[in-house]
Amino acid sequence: METFVVHENGQLLDCLLKTLAGLKRTKIKNLLKFKSILVNGVATTKHNHPLTVGDKVSVLTDKKAKNKQLLQFGIQIVYEDDSIIVINKPAGLLTVGTDKIRERTAFYQTFEYVKQTDPRKRGRVFIVHRLDREASGLLILAKNMLAKTFLQKNWAKFQKKYFAVVYGTPKEKSGTISSFLAENKFLSVYSGKKTEESKYAVTKYQVLKSNEKYSLIEITLETGRKHQIRVHLQDLGHPVVGDDRYCGKMGETLKNPLGRLALHAYYLAFNHPITKKDMEFKSDLPKDLAKLMR
8 A cells, every 4th residue: 555645735636646647547537436545544536535735645555455346236356457357246146147137247247347447448358157146256257368268278277165054964074976967958957877968077075164054064166067066965965055946855844044045156276367376366254154154
């Protein structure tokens, strides 16, 4: 965080233009827009905020500023550079749009943000992977085709971990679930025999904590198939809390205490598509999931 003291009365934007001579006017306006400018410790977004001699103006570093940025519908920017953007997607939000839903998606809102923060208004965003609508957590989007291609090509090599709160307590505290997954005409996924259409899936799990009703489980994906975690935990006999689709016969007696799926993508580790540097991101267990485990 860079801090300087005001030496003459005036307006905030004029002061920033003089002091931050290396930044373009558009960049400075975006710093204001996303609450990255503090006056005497308080974030302000007004260009004409009055300054008096002795005031302290702080400019948050990129890392600190990004962590404070919230987009529409509760999307949080975790990290951003010229090639990638990592966000925290809230539960209930689609990753990409449908015929009926276009703007209320993680992709669209991130694209709008990138476009607005690009001085030439040519910002681009590409989907690398997806999260179920009902799930929350870390999601990577690429800002150019080179980054998208690298990330997707190497996706199986990267580490992906999830928190899941399930009904009951598994007998084994840790283990591996594997099966061939296929999809029926109703778009539901199920474990079955090996066929030309089915795909082999491997899920590792470890029980972290249990109470009388639920268990908090850490999931590590060996493969990344559609609805893999949800189906495999159903196969284990302990479906994810709030999973109306994959609760099987248990769904008639189980209640959804959250109104959402208790699944959160909390950990991502991968190589940066350009620098090849090791990147690692973590997201805390959401408060509503933590509440179930108290």
